[in-house]
Amino acid sequence: MPRTLSVLLTSCVLLVTAFQVSADDLANLDNKAKAEQVSENAHNQKRVILSAEERVQLTTQRNRLAKQLAQIEKENTTLSDTFSANEEILADKEKELNLATGSLGELFGVVRQAAKDAQLNYQNSLLGEKGKAFDVQLEKVINTDALPSLKLLTNLWQAMDYKARTGSELALTSIPFVQGDGKTTQLPVMRIGDMAMLSEQGYVQWDFARQQASNYLALPSEVPSLSALKSEPNQPILIDPTRGVMLEQYAHQPTLMQRIDQAGIVGKIILVILLIGLVIAIIRGVRLSMTQQQISKQLKQPETPTDNPLGRILSVYNKEKKQSVESLELRLLESILDEQQGLERGLSMLKLFAALAPMLGLLGTVTGMIETFQVITQFGNGDPKVMAGGISMALITTVLGLVAAMPLLLAHNILSNRAEVIRNTLEKQGVSLVAKRAELESDSSSQVYA
Structure with missing residues (x-):
């Protein structure tokens, strides 16, 4: 019992001590809460005061901006009225200006x-x-x-x-001239109006950007010289009115050999055909002319046959005149055909060349166009220079074919007519001989019957 009582007393002492501690803590918490509330109330009151001040400031600022807006709108209305009035004044002034200037x-x-x-x-x-x-x-x-x-x-x-x-004066002057080695010297020239400058070697090319002259790549043969113009100032001369543009393009004009090179292998074949045909035509023309002269001489001396077509026909007549008329006629016809074959030798070749030349020209045209289309396929058609080779071949071969065909065809026609004339002469003489032989035979038969 005493022990139990001691324990109870101890517990009571501890509870009383704990209660006293808790009461102190609660007092401290209450004091702290009251302090926080006072601080928060003071802060809230301060915020209320600041909000009221900001509201007053914003209200003042809004009123000020409203006054500015009203003033700007008033100025805008005034400026619009002024602009409209100025527009009317400007229109009136423009009318007055148009009337005044006329x-x-x-x-x-x-x-x-x-x-x-x-x-x-x-x-x-x-x-x-x-x-x-x-x-x-x-x-x-x-x-x-x-x-x-x-x-x-x-x-x-x-x-x-x-x-x-x-522009109508001739004036002697000296200009900077660039030589072939790149050195610049002073060159005496004659300025022909405002179109050209003439030196001893002919016209010189003037560079407007560099203010210096140089030689043209090529000049026509009719271009005069400075000394010739000085000696005869009134002579007519060749002038480029484009200030050198045409003379500059003259250098790009291809020569005959350059055009033949542009025609390619087909053009060279056409020229070979033309050359061979002209050689044949010249040889046959000379041969037919000599034959015609020999026949003319033979007609004057029919009793003495010589080595010519008519003489050979007369020789056949003298050899076969004892034959019958029919046999003699066949012999003479055979001889005339042999001579005709000799007279027309080479003419068929001329005719073939005359027909073949334009066909080769057409072949070159087709070949050139094929080359042009291949270039267009590879590079497009934006630059005409890349297509110039095929087009040149296409056109030049056509020209060469026609140029070759015309003289060959003309030569064939002339030589055929001359051979026809000679053949007609031989036939006429052959018929005359047959008629003469028939008359002799008829006279012999008449004498026998008589």
Whole structure:
């Protein structure tokens, strides 16, 4: 019992101690909570005060912006009214300007266009520094926004007048000239108006960008020289009015051998056929001419046959004249046919060549077009230069074929007619001999019957 009582007393002491500790903690928590509440109330009151101030500021700012908007709208209305009024004034002023200027507006356009044309001519002219000075004056006429003044019109007139006067003059001058080795020297030339410059070797090519001259790659044979023009200034000369463009293109004109090379193997075959045909035609023409002369001489001396077609026919007659008329006629016909074969020798070859030449030309045309289409397939048709080879072959072979066929056909026709004339002469003489033999036989029969 005493032990149990001691335990109970101890427990009671512990409970009382614990209760006292808990009461202190609760007091501390209550004090802390009250402090936090006071701080939060103070913060909330401060926030309320700040919100009220911001609201006042925002309200003030809104009122200020509303006043600015009203003022801007008022200014916008005023500016719109002013713009409309200015538009009406501008339209009235434009009408007044059109009425005041009349046709001067169109005249101004014509003046500016004339100034542009004159400036372009001066930029590509051979007039030198004087032309550059006029170029500056013409630029002022072109760039002016107002109606051209009298001074600008005078400048335009002076530029055009100077261009017209110098375009009809011959003037000796010295220009920079680039030699073949690349060195630059001063070359004496004669400026022919505004079109060309003539030296001792002929016309020289002027480079407008570098302001120096050089030789053309090729010149026509009719081009004069500087000394010849000095000695005879009134002689007619060959002039390029394009300031060297045509003379520059003259160098690109292919020669006869270059055109033959462009025709390819087909063109060379056509030329070989033409050459062989002309040789045959010349040989047969000379042969037929000699034969005709021999026959003409033989007709004057029928009693003495010589070595010619008519003489051989007369020899056959003298040899076979004792035969009957029918046999003699057949012998003479045989001899005439033999002579005809000799007269027409080679003419069939001429006819064949005349027919073959245009066919080969057509073959070359087809071959060239096939080559052109192959180039188009590989490179497209954007650059005509890549197709020039096939087109040149196609056209030149056609020309060569026609050129070869025409003289061959003409030669065949002439030689055939001449051979026909000789054959008719032989037939006529043969018929005459047969008739003569028949008359003799008829006279002999008449005498027998008598």
